[in-house]
Amino acid sequence: MAKPPPKTSKSPKPVRAPQGLPDKDTLIAFLREAGEAGKADIARHFGLKGADRRALREMLRELEAKGDLGKRGRRGFAEAGALPPVGVAEVVERDTDGDLYVRLSKGGDDAPLARLAPDAAEKTAGAPGLGDKLLVRYERLETGEIEARVIKRLGQSAHKILGVIRKQRREIRVEPVDRKSRDVLLLSEHDGRDLKDGDLVVAQIQLSGPRERYGPKNGKLLEVVGREDEPRAASLIAIHAHGIPTGFSPQAEAEAEDAKEPTLKGREDLRDLPLITIDPSDARDHDDAVFAHPDDDARNEGGWVVWVAIADVAAYVRHGTALDAEAREKGNSTYFPDRVEPMLPERLSAGLCSLREGENRATMAVRMVFGADGKKRSHRFVRGLMRSAAKLSYEQAQDAIDGRPDDKTGPLLDSILKPLWAAYHVMLKGRRARSPLAIESDERRIRFNPEGEIVSIERRRSLEAHQLIEEMMVQANVCAAETLEQKKTPLIYRVHDTPSMEKMQSLGEFLETLGISWSKGEAPRTDRFNKLLAETREGPHAPIVNEVVLRTQMQAHYNSDNIGHFGLNLAKYAHFTSPIRRYADLIVHRALIRALGLGDDGLTDGDISQIKDTAEKITFAERRSMAAERDATDRYVASFLADRVGATFPGRITGVTRFGLFVRLEETGADGLVPVSTLGEEYFVHDERLHALVGERSGARWPLGMAVEVKLREATPVTGGLLFEMLSEPAKADPNAPRPRLGVRRQFKDGGNTRGGPPRKGGPGFSRSPGKPGGKKRR
Known part of the structure; x- marks a missing residue:
């Protein structure tokens, strides 16, 4: 294959949006620029209404039938043969000059090839090889060619398998732990001589050498990672299966150990504020603390001041350090039922960055003022030094408010807990007016004994204490986004797209079968969904309506461009409150430090140049963690039920x-x-x-x-x-x-x-x- 001429990647000029039904070439040009778009997006771009929208649907059907357009998942349409902006691709070819070419993993043999950008080795800690799977972003060069730029090398090569050893007669088999995999490997006697039945191993498919045309493939043993009967095997399998980065380099550990206790230099003294942490009873890190008191401003009668103080992780994790590089690579902490794989070393995550009771801690805090109507009137950010007055669990705080205080919460009830609840009930007025999506979820908790065996699986109690902390964190996140937009500072938003009109149409058609009226033509709004959920909550269709409304929603993600957060019904939203366990929050902290002149450890030009790539990386990392957490939970539940x-x-x-x-x-x-x-x-x-x-x-x-x-x-x-x-x-x-x-x-x-x-x-x-x-x- 001839090597395409090297060109600098540039985005094509945006297509202008004429009003009225577009012709075929204009429509395809728009889709080429957008990458993909649903019917609603296309209609909005061209300003189509009524009869023009119906005509657009007919045009899309005709172009799809002719092969000019193709469906792109559930979201909409793309130019036939077009590649998505971001996708999972496999390295399938190398040309005579050594350049690698990738093809979409789900695109089939007819999917177009794209040349891998020359900086792939820098982004993947080593040059990719044939068979490797990569998360890539496709970019169009000035020549019109498409180049694939690496975002992330995925956890396992296409030719590696995590499996369990099964010794049968004279065969040593590796049976995959992934339910979707059909590849059973046979190991040689040499590889398997020291293996035992039930060992968890990583093996590689042998692509060369003699093997039968049918039946199991030959494999080569790469690593023994544990035993299937170990109490912690489920999380171990999930970590290896999903490629969750584990541990830290000696350099990162050394940087964490060298971190010093915080001082007042360059900080406001907040130690007199009786901030408290409220977390799960088994939490090891505490990255947020809260306090509230009535506003003494006569112009805000009935109003409240709410403080939210967050661990100042940016003071310890700076751009260009090993700590920063590894936190960015992990993207977030990954939580399993029996363990956590932290984003930061324990010296920071459970030590200097954890808002421990009675200890001085560096903080980024926000002071928010709410009126008696629940609307936020003002806010300001403070870089300070705080000392937590108490560490409470959700259950402790709730029991105290419900009239069952213990020795610890009793002295705090009147001075701290009751004012917090009073402020929250005022904030609730604003929340109800905003009407965020009120889908019910049923969370379970797996409990273990000291030996690591499962003793019970329980439904998590939904407490008002959970809702209090959640609403205060949401408002702090809104403040961060508003401040950074006002200061015109780049940031990573947490965004949640509006449900597509296709999903809304399907929802309406389904509700018709239940005899529930639903106007299909109305735009999606959270209050419409909430009204539907409230009207059906006590009826026989409540579970199915809740489930179908949930499936109508899009998936939240990180983005350097703001499209708002539909589920929370917010125009501006960024994650600010958990920098110990989310890299997105750390970027927002740095952005605030830069925007407000709070130190020399704020957002760097290097951070800004990578911000789009960072948003894509941490979105991928979050979904990788969610999949790993879900798989580990599935395995623990199956283990718990195995004797039933x-x-x-x-x-x-x-x-x-x-x-x-x-x-x-x-x-x-x-x-x-x-x-x-x-x-x-x-x-x-x-x-x-x-x-x-x-x-x-x-x-x-x-x-x-x-x-x-x-x-x-x-x-x-x-x-x-x-x-x-x-x-x-x-x-x-x-x-x-x-x-x-x-x-x-x-x-x-x-x-x-x-x-x-x-x-x-x-x-x-x-x-x-x-x-x-x-x-x-x-x-």
Whole structure:
């Protein structure tokens, strides 16, 4: 392959937005510039309304049918053959000059090749090789060619597998722990001579050398990482499977150890403020403290002053240090049920940056003034020195307010806790007027004994104390974004896009099947969703409506450009309150220091030049951590239930797919699959509009949200898979509903079919349940 001429990457000139229905070339030019766009985005860009919007839908259908446009996931349309702005790509080719070329992992063999930018080795700690998977950003050069610039090398090469050793007869097999993987490897006698059944290993597929055309591939042992029967095996598997960076370099550890206790130099003395921390009972780091008192300004009668003090991590983690480079690489702390992989070394995360009771700590604090109507009137940031007056758990604080103070909270009740609650109840007026999205979530907590064995899985209590801290943190985050915008200082926003019109249309069509009216043409608004949730909360459809509204929402992420936060109903929002565990917050702290002239350790020109890349990196890191946390939780839950195979459980259908039903158990929150092939002799069709499996002959239904009883057939701790047998009967047919179209009887991806046979272990039918770290919400 000839090497493309090197050119500097430049963005093309933006396409101007004419008013009115565009012609084909103008529409494609817009999509080429945007990368991808939904119908609503296109209509907004060209100012289309009413009949023009309907005409646009027809034009998009025609262009898609002709092959000029292609669908891009669920979000909308892109020019046919176009690459997304950011995607996961695999290194597939090297030319005679040594340049590497990548292809989108999900793009198939027809996806276009893109040359990897020459700085790939610098961004991946070593040159990538054939088969490596990378997160890349595509950029168009002046020549019109597309270049792939590396954002992140992903955790495992396409040819590496994390698996468990199974010794069978004369074979030594590596069975993957990833439920989606079908690659079983055979190790040589030399590699496997010291291995034991149940060892967790990393092995590599051998791409050369003799092997059978069918059956397991040959593999090479790379590393032994532990045992599948170790109490902490689930988090260990998740760390290796998702490539979570672990530990710290000697240089970073040395920098942390050299950190000094803070002094008053360059700081305001806040030690007389009785700030307190309120955290989960098992929290090891404390990065936020709060205090409130009535406003003594006569012009603000009934108003309150609320202080939020945050650990001043920027004083210890500076641009250009090993600490900073490794924190940026990790992106955030990763929280597992039994351990945490911190973003910063313990000397900082649990030491100098943790707002310990009775100890002097450096802080970035914000003083906020609220009127009696709950609206924020003003705020100012302070770089200070504080001393926490008390460390409380959520339960302690709530019990004290509810009339059950203990020896510690009793003396604090009148002077600190009651004023905090009074200020919060005033802030609630502003929150209710703003009407952030009020979707209910059911969080579970896994409890372990000292030996690391699971003793219980409990539902987390939702306390007013949680909501108090959350609202005060949200308001502090808003203050940070407002100040930095006012000072015209670059920052990383926390953004949450508005649901697409396609998702809104699907929601409306589904609600029609429940007899719930919903205007499909209205723009998405949080108060509309909240009204729907409130009206159905006490009725039989509450769980399914809550679930479908949740699925209508987009996923929050980090961005250097602001599009607002739909879920919180805020125009400006940035993460400021958790710099110990989130790199985004550290960047916002540095930006405030620079903007307000609070020191020489603020945002550097180097930070600013990388800010777009940093936002993409930490978004990827957050999603990587969320996936790892969820997988570890799944494995621990499967381990907890493994000795209850054959038991029956009440649950609810939380997912409907063509290959089966996902059921969540009420007792533990565990998710598992009921394969469609086990639902009886009748053939069931997946009706996407109804969110149900519908019998083609009887019309009987298995709808999303239905309460059911299931029997646990199989629990596989190493993969986190649960398999259920349905004991309940389907809902009766709706006599007014049309019968579903006959489906095509074909083999399912999970190994089952329309008439029988459970899915293969590790297939896509196994559960995934959400996990969240330590009571801290990701907003």
